[in-house]
Amino acid sequence: MTDQPKIDLSPKVSDEIRKTTCYMCACRCGINVHMKDGKVAYIEGNRDHPVNKGVLCAKGSAGIMQVNAPSRLRKPLRRVGPRGSGEFREIEWDEAISTAVGWLNELHETAPHKLAFFTGRDQSQSFTSFWAQNFGTPNYAAHGGFCSVNMAAGGIYTMGGAFWEFGQPDWEHTKLFMLFGVAEDHDSNPIKMGIGKIKARGARVIGVNPIRSGYNAVADDWIGITPGTDGLFILSLIHVLMKAGKIDLDYLSRYTNAPVLVNAAEGPEKGLFLRDAEGKPLVIDRVTGEPTAFDKPGVRPDLSATYEKDGVTHRPVFHLMAEKYLTGDHAPEAVAKRCGIPASRIRAIAAEIARVAFDEAIELDQEWTDFRGETHSKMIGRPVSFHAMRGISAHANGFQTCRALHVLQILLGTVEVPGGFRFKPPYPKPVEAHPTPHGDRRPGRALEGPHLGFPRGPEDLLLNEDGTAQRIDKAFTWENPMSAHGLMHMVISNAAAGDPYKIDTLFMYMANMSWNSSMNTKGVMEMLSARNEDGKYVIPRIIYSDAYSSEMVAYADLILPDTTYLERHDCISLLDRPICEADAAADAIRWPVVEPDRDVRGFQSVLIELANRMSLPGFTDDDGTPKWKDYADYIVNHQRKPGIGPLAGFRGENGDKEGRGEVNPDQLNRYIENGGFYVAHIPEGADYYKPWNTAYQDWAVGMGIYDSPQPYLFQLYSEPMRKFQLAAEGHGSRQPPDHLRQRIKDTMDPLPIWYETDQQGNEGFTVNALTQRPMAMYHSWGTQNAWLRQLHGRNPLYVPTKLMQEHGLQDGDWAKVSSPHGEITVPVMEMAALNDNTVWTWNAIGKRKGTWALQEDAPEATKGFLLNHLIHELLPPKGDGMRWANSDPVTGQAAWFDLKVKIEKTSPPDDVESQPEFAPIKSPVGTGPKDLAWKVGK
Amino acid sequence: MTQLPTSTDRKMGLVIDLDTCVGCHACVISCKGWNTENYGAPLSDQDAYGSNPSGTFLNRVHSYEVQPEQGSAQLIHFPKSCLHCEDAPCVTVCPTGASYKRAEDGIVLVNESDCIGCGLCAWSCPYGARELDMAEGVMKKCTLCVDRIYNENLPEVDRIPSCVRTCPAGARHFGDLGDPDSDVSKLVSEREGMDLMPEMGTKPVNKYLPPRAKDMIEEQIDILAPLLAPVAEEPKGFLGWLDKTLEKL
Amino acid sequence: MHPAPSVIIFTTLSGLGFGLLFFLGLGLPDVSGWVAFIFFAIANALAVGGLLASTFHLGHPERAWKAFTQWKTSWLSREGWCAVLALITMGLYALGVVFLGQRWNLLGWIGALLSLATVFTTSMIYTQLRTIPRWNMKLTPAMFLSFSLAGGSLLAGQTSIAVPLLLLAALVQLLYWRQGDKAFSASGTNLGTATGLGQRGAVRTFEPPHTGTNYLLREFVYVVGRNHAEKLRVISFVLAFALPILLLLIPFSHFFALLAVLSHLAGIATSRWLFFAQAEHVVGLYYGKR
Ligand SMILES: Nc1nc2c(c(=O)[nH]1)N[C@H]1C(S)=C(S)[C@@H](COP(=O)(O)OP(=O)(O)OC[C@H]3O[C@@H](n4cnc5c(=O)[nH]c(N)nc54)[C@H](O)[C@@H]3O)O[C@H]1N2
Numbered sequence A: 001m002t003d004q005p006k007i008d009l010s011p012k013v014s015d016e017i018r019k020t021t022c023y024m025c026a027c028r029c030g031i032n033v034h035m036k037d038g039k040v041a042y043i044e045g046n047r048d049h050p051v052n053k054g055v056l057c058a059k060g061s062a063g064i065m066q067v068n069a070p071s072r073l074r075k076p077l078r079r080v081g082p083r084g085s086g087e088f089r090e091i092e093w094d095e096a097i098s099t100a101v102g103w104l105n106e107l108h109e110t111a112p113h114k115l116a117f118f119t120g121r122d123q124s125q126s127f128t129s130f131w132a133q134n135f136g137t138p139n140y141a142a143h144g145g146f147c148s149v150n151m152a153a154g155g156i157y158t159m160g161g162a163f164w165e166f167g168q169p170d171w172e173h174t175k176l177f178m179l180f181g182v183a184e185d186h187d188s189n190p191i192k193m194g195i196g197k198i199k200a201r202g203a204r205v206i207g208v209n210p211i212r213s214g215y216n217a218v219a220d221d222w223i224g225i226t227p228g229t230d231g232l233f234i235l236s237l238i239h240v241l242m243k244a245g246k247i248d249l250d251y252l253s254r255y256t257n258a259p260v261l262v263n264a265a266e267g268p269e270k271g272l273f274l275r276d277a278e279g280k281p282l283v284i285d286r287v288t289g290e291p292t293a294f295d296k297p298g299v300r301p302d303l304s305a306t307y308e309k310d311g312v313t314h315r316p317v318f319h320l321m322a323e324k325y326l327t328g329d330h331a332p333e334a335v336a337k338r339c340g341i342p343a344s345r346i347r348a349i350a351a352e353i354a355r356v357a358f359d360e361a362i363e364l365d366q367e368w369t370d371f372r373g374e375t376h377s378k379m380i381g382r383p384v385s386f387h388a389m390r391g392i393s394a395h396a397n398g399f400q401t402c403r404a405l406h407v408l409q410i411l412l413g414t415v416e417v418p419g420g421f422r423f424k425p426p427y428p429k430p431v432e433a434h435p436t437p438h439g440d441r442r443p444g445r446a447l448e449g450p451h452l453g454f455p456r457g458p459e460d461l462l463l464n465e466d467g468t469a470q471r472i473d474k475a476f477t478w479e480n481p482m483s484a485h486g487l488m489h490m491v492i493s494n495a496a497a498g499d500p501y502k503i504d505t506l507f508m509y510m511a512n513m514s515w516n517s518s519m520n521t522k523g524v525m526e527m528l529s530a531r532n533e534d535g536k537y538v539i540p541r542i543i544y545s546d547a548y549s550s551e552m553v554a555y556a557d558l559i560l561p562d563t564t565y566l567e568r569h570d571c572i573s574l575l576d577r578p579i580c581e582a583d584a585a586a587d588a589i590r591w592p593v594v595e596p597d598r599d600v601r602g603f604q605s606v607l608i609e610l611a612n613r614m615s616l617p618g619f620t621d622d623d624g625t626p627k628w629k630d631y632a633d634y635i636v637n638h639q640r641k642p643g644i645g646p647l648a649g650f651r652g653e654n655g656d657k658e659g660r661g662e663v664n665p666d667q668l669n670r671y672i673e674n675g676g677f678y679v680a681h682i683p684e685g686a687d688y689y690k691p692w693n694t695a696y697q698d699w700a701v702g703m704g705i706y707d708s709p710q711p712y713l714f715q716l717y718s719e720p721m722r723k724f725q726l727a728a729e730g731h732g733s734r735q736p737p738d739h740l741r742q743r744i745k746d747t748m749d750p751l752p753i754w755y756e757t758d759q760q761g762n763e764g765f766t767v768n769a770l771t772q773r774p775m776a777m778y779h780s781w782g783t784q785n786a787w788l789r790q791l792h793g794r795n796p797l798y799v800p801t802k803l804m805q806e807h808g809l810q811d812g813d814w815a816k817v818s819s820p821h822g823e824i825t826v827p828v829m830e831m832a833a834l835n836d837n838t839v840w841t842w843n844a845i846g847k848r849k850g851t852w853a854l855q856e857d858a859p860e861a862t863k864g865f866l867l868n869h870l871i872h873e874l875l876p877p878k879g880d881g882m883r884w885a886n887s888d889p890v891t892g893q894a895a896w897f898d899l900k901v902k903i904e905k906t907s908p909p910d911d912v913e914s915q916p917e918f919a920p921i922k923s924p925v926g927t928g929p930k931d932l933a934w935k936v937g938k
Numbered sequence B: 001m002t003q004l005p006t007s008t009d010r011k012m013g014l015v016i017d018l019d020t021c022v023g024c025h026a027c028v029i030s031c032k033g034w035n036t037e038n039y040g041a042p043l044s045d046q047d048a049y050g051s052n053p054s055g056t057f058l059n060r061v062h063s064y065e066v067q068p069e070q071g072s073a074q075l076i077h078f079p080k081s082c083l084h085c086e087d088a089p090c091v092t093v094c095p096t097g098a099s100y101k102r103a104e105d106g107i108v109l110v111n112e113s114d115c116i117g118c119g120l121c122a123w124s125c126p127y128g129a130r131e132l133d134m135a136e137g138v139m140k141k142c143t144l145c146v147d148r149i150y151n152e153n154l155p156e157v158d159r160i161p162s163c164v165r166t167c168p169a170g171a172r173h174f175g176d177l178g179d180p181d182s183d184v185s186k187l188v189s190e191r192e193g194m195d196l197m198p199e200m201g202t203k204p205v206n207k208y209l210p211p212r213a214k215d216m217i218e219e220q221i222d223i224l225a226p227l228l229a230p231v232a233e234e235p236k237g238f239l240g241w242l243d244k245t246l247e248k249l
Numbered sequence C: 001m002h003p004a005p006s007v008i009i010f011t012t013l014s015g016l017g018f019g020l021l022f023f024l025g026l027g028l029p030d031v032s033g034w035v036a037f038i039f040f041a042i043a044n045a046l047a048v049g050g051l052l053a054s055t056f057h058l059g060h061p062e063r064a065w066k067a068f069t070q071w072k073t074s075w076l077s078r079e080g081w082c083a084v085l086a087l088i089t090m091g092l093y094a095l096g097v098v099f100l101g102q103r104w105n106l107l108g109w110i111g112a113l114l115s116l117a118t119v120f121t122t123s124m125i126y127t128q129l130r131t132i133p134r135w136n137m138k139l140t141p142a143m144f145l146s147f148s149l150a151g152g153s154l155l156a157g158q159t160s161i162a163v164p165l166l167l168l169a170a171l172v173q174l175l176y177w178r179q180g181d182k183a184f185s186a187s188g189t190n191l192g193t194a195t196g197l198g199q200r201g202a203v204r205t206f207e208p209p210h211t212g213t214n215y216l217l218r219e220f221v222y223v224v225g226r227n228h229a230e231k232l233r234v235i236s237f238v239l240a241f242a243l244p245i246l247l248l249l250i251p252f253s254h255f256f257a258l259l260a261v262l263s264h265l266a267g268i269a270t271s272r273w274l275f276f277a278q279a280e281h282v283v284g285l286y287y288g289k290r
């Protein structure tokens, strides 16, 4: 056809591409930012990037709406109205900085613990913790305590790493992939890419989740489990597999503590490992029959042999496991009803796991040498892999459940083998390679070590002489001894109660604590604005850094407005939570691809300025000269240890060293030229069996990941946990308070167990209530995005067909949903592919009126709602005079998903708005424009 | 121009894998981003920060639940954009010739400078693939990224639609469905790709790969059961088995 | 379908206008001079006004002329041509009748045919749409034509022709409703075929692709309550047909004739409103709506 219009098939795409790192979630994909006329025009994935290899999720692609959001804060703010009103006065940065220094410097010099510095989902924790450490306050943590510390700690205590961001399935080889309790996760794009690969191979995906959406919707088999019972299900799989001998004995004997002998003699050592003079755990050598250090070259640990000494039979861990897991109470028939999974299905899954792991084993022709010096000619792959996240970790039995899942993988021999689970550097990293927690107060000086760490026993708890907590969040106390990430969800309530002590300044960074990040949202708002009798606020000062007009802004006295992710330097460091993949170490930066058009400053640079003005140790030389002028300067010039800094790539004077090397002043430019990231590939032959593979260990030392090789055994049996139990049994000088003894004995079992999490006070509340992350929204901040909010502008409560019918509900009807703690009234919608006794909604869609530059009648504020109103950080009183935390007793992880509710049909509220409603906040940024027709460069 | 070409040299289109789509909306937003900046008028949004936000999108992801006769309900994410129909009714109804189907590759396009915004083409499309832009008053639809797939300013690997390039799960495939040997055609024949609303007679070029059969694990148990034969009923027996097995190691 | 006032006004008025032109072209009533002027003025006002109204909903009315280009394939384009040709032909014819006292019969007949053809092309714009089963029926053009003829005869004051034509139109209307109510299910299109998932089990919509609204929902998804529709059908039927027939059957008076015309007009407009409002586009299936 000749009269077809002529169109330009090769229009110019952009003037320039600037490559940096996405920020809309912790996945941290590489992005190509296409620029036109100096403005952001289009964002796509960077094909060369190790994380996303070119793909990009909805949030990442909508970045242009994030950088240009009308909700961006524009200038520092000083509160003028009462807290929560949103009334502010714009101030200059000079005033903002000197105000903050005025408040903080005195605390630094006299009572550093009176500063509580907590950060949310930021991606610079190694830096913020360094700042807090040098300030001298014990009160620092990021958000991990309410997020997924159970997964992280469960993994690290068991095998030196977890799923989360620390490892991933071997997507290339796996033939059976089983996913527990994941809606989206941090590794969002890689998981989707991985599932895509598995599907393209026609391999099987099994989804274990009460809700069949997202990843679970594409799963070949869906297990709509009863929430909170995964541990029971997993232990049942372990039962069946052990019973059938479908476990990898060779692997267990070589790489795990299954053969390690456990002390059976009564006394303070009972249940601890038998060790040699050097403190090395002992195994019976199959060759000599003698107890031998586990790592002695040539030793062949025996899984079965016992050891008689002083008339006591000491048995290996594996005996204890057989004893525990072979009993009938773990049989599928015994757990089926509680799990809501037919016994026949549990068996079928176990059998399929066994078939794929052992009958479809793969072998890679790759020689490698283990830490005992033995060379193996092949790498045996057991192509069964697992992944799990908050669905199992955000329960009060989550730590043990996460341990159980790791133990299952280890029994199958699927960790760090082809087709199984693989660590991402800097993991594997055993507990011994992690610090212990530090919480001393040292006015005018730096803390002796990092705040957060992994306690090895009661001696590492952060307790004062009188038994009171050193930290404001009571992390590392008997209430939750292994709270490796702190307890952000307890900070505000403890500070408001003055328990364990009063604080002066609450300093927070990107955490929307007066809304979606808190349990008991209304209570938190009240605590933040509570006053003493003298009319002064109970929490005297609140400083907050946000980039946007969030709900939390209104509760701060001083706002330090941050830049957006395309306007500043950032560092995604190996010292922190890097972007590594299983076969490469990698880190990345962000850099200002556009200049801010407002009077805002990168928060990290502001922290440096504050530190310099206070002459904090670590930041200034003895004579008070600042070491770094801003964050970019710090990224390049800071050295944690000689030769090791925030960035591992392009080190050394010529930029040709990786991992270790002198400072390279040109480092940031080299990163920019390289697309904003650096990848150091793990050499072939070092890329599996990492914890025991000498080639990997040596490479990791060279990279600066370890100071010396750190081979170790997987800890099926956790000795640190046993130490806490021993204390509860009365051994040792540090003793738990009596009211916690029994709980510690029960829950700190060194072998994974399952216990019921149904909470006291739940009588009459029988329906499980959950939240899920929508793939296209990031917590609260998706809402300000004009494109994304059209996808999820409100959130109904999804109710299973059975409950819809039982309650006479239809789509669009309203229901009153109550828990022992509170009540909400919300619209409902039916979902069939859902556990029969579970309701759920999308997380963090509901917004408070007046925030995020939305109009007050925005659907997010009128129809959207939070489930958080129903969840309390404390459990209902049980009559013992105490309020128990709604947390995992081991780690303190917030038990978001233990929530039980009651639902009743009700008429729509008078104003047809979701309840509860709160007074609108006065927007410090006004509202966004009516219409958008975006075209940069026109 | 509203005459359909009697045949097109190629039939470029998308193949969407319903077995793999996780419903992440990445393709939706990537499409919005590319097409806002490129072909024709930007895709506008009305009441962008208000009570009733609405905007023009060329690709949307629905989700459906299917209740089979036996077993659990299933959920299927369902992306949908223009199917570039061979017998495209949207083209023939257009009074101005703005809508047309390209003879060389079968892509159905709107020539925005001819479009009067009458909406008739959208009325005639069974799939809801056309949306009238409220700011510009012209009809918008998926262009199959005609300004990418031949674009010499893009590296060759990137000469694919924006939505395909971005899809994290790899659920979207692009190619010539007129060529039986193309990867997409093979995929369609292997996986029994299907048409939407075949009864409409539109002969869509885009194909959908149906989800695989689900929840079948228990049906395999007869074959699998021997794998679970206990090595011994008693824990003691288990340890005996252990000793024996260890000897073999 | 969203019952946009512009299309309702357009189809109602232009149908009536071209109906009147049809009769004027045939020389019914056989008028000349000023009386003829008034008749032609009314007819043209209705036809042209209707056509103008139809441009109100255009995104770019200034480009409306481009709509004449695609007469080979597009019914909308053909409608444009027919309308213009009919108006020109009838314009010339009117010139003769009003000012020159001439009745060019051949021209009148051609004009009359073109007028009917215009109504037919209008109806075909809707009829051709397989996406709207309620329109995609032979009865749609029958309805447009019979309405136009009945209305035209009524306006033309041809009582004796009007009564049977009104009866015919009433009958067509009833048949149209009867068949229309079954059309969607008879079309065989349902969520199963729309998604291709029908073989696997019962399909229901879960989450919509967006919580907000969009063009498609505004344009195509319009729900009239069943009871409400029933009531409107009765009202429209009474106004469009029953009352005018009654008024024509009682002894003639100009007042009653005027009343009959107004009643018919209101009835047809109501019927047209229902024509749009009750029409279900298959795209609604994707959104769980019909
Ligand atoms: N798009 C997007 N991505 C994000 C985020 C975001 O907001 N948006 N947030 C990031 C953050 S901070 C985090 S912590 C991660 C969290 O990522 P996920 O771990 O995916 O967290 P949730 O979305 O809370 O999903 C929890 C899942 O567990 C299921 N579940 C709940 N209880 C149980 C149970 O007892 N058993 C089982 N088997 N399943 C259960 C729920 O149905 C839900 O599918 O996502 C990160 N990634």
Ligand SMILES: Nc1nc2c(c(=O)[nH]1)N[C@H]1C(S)=C(S)[C@@H](COP(=O)(O)OP(=O)(O)OC[C@H]3O[C@@H](n4cnc5c(=O)[nH]c(N)nc54)[C@H](O)[C@@H]3O)O[C@H]1N2
Pocket: A120, A121, A143, A146, A147, A148, A509, A510, A511, A512, A513, A516, A517, A518, A545, A546, A547, A548, A549, A550, A551, A552, A562, A563, A564, A565, A603, A771, A772, A778, A779, A780, A781, A843, A844, A867, A868, A896
């Ligand atoms: N009901 C329920 N509640 C939950 C959960 C759940 O599953 N269910 N999940 C919990 C979990 S795991 C988490 S991690 C928390 C998440 O809770 P938060 O970490 O509080 O998550 P956001 O809502 O993303 O809040 C982050 C804040 O950072 C701001 N921000 C964004 N970008 C920048 C920036 O560049 N600089 C600065 N300074 N600020 C910025 C945002 O505007 C926002 O105010 O929510 C928890 N809350």
Ligand code: SF4
Pocket: A022, A023, A024, A025, A026, A027, A028, A029, A052, A056, A057, A058, A059, A060, A061, A188, A189
């Ligand atoms: S997954 Fe999405 S939001 Fe997260 S970093 Fe990658 S592109 Fe950005």
Ligand code: SF4
Pocket: B020, B021, B022, B023, B024, B025, B026, B027, B028, B061, B077, B079, B166, B167, B168, B169, B170, B171, B172
């Ligand atoms: S990007 Fe891919 S996986 Fe995501 S919704 Fe689109 S087609 Fe589905």
Ligand code: SF4
Pocket: B081, B082, B083, B084, B085, B088, B089, B090, B091, B108, B124, B125, B126, B127, B128, B129, B130, B141, B202
């Ligand atoms: S899908 Fe709709 S718009 Fe696209 S070619 Fe077919 S009929 Fe036309």
Ligand code: SF4
Pocket: B093, B094, B095, B096, B097, B098, B099, B110, B114, B115, B116, B117, B118, B119, B120, B121, B122, B138, B139
């Ligand atoms: S809206 Fe534009 S493209 Fe569609 S039929 Fe009308 S003129 Fe043609």
Ligand code: SF4
Pocket: B030, B031, B032, B034, B035, B058, B059, B081, B082, B141, B142, B143, B144, B145, B161, B162, B163, B164
């Ligand atoms: S091919 Fe291009 S225009 Fe079409 S849906 Fe994909 S991104 Fe949008």
Ligand SMILES: [Mo]
Pocket: A146, A147, A148
């Ligand atoms: Mo989180």
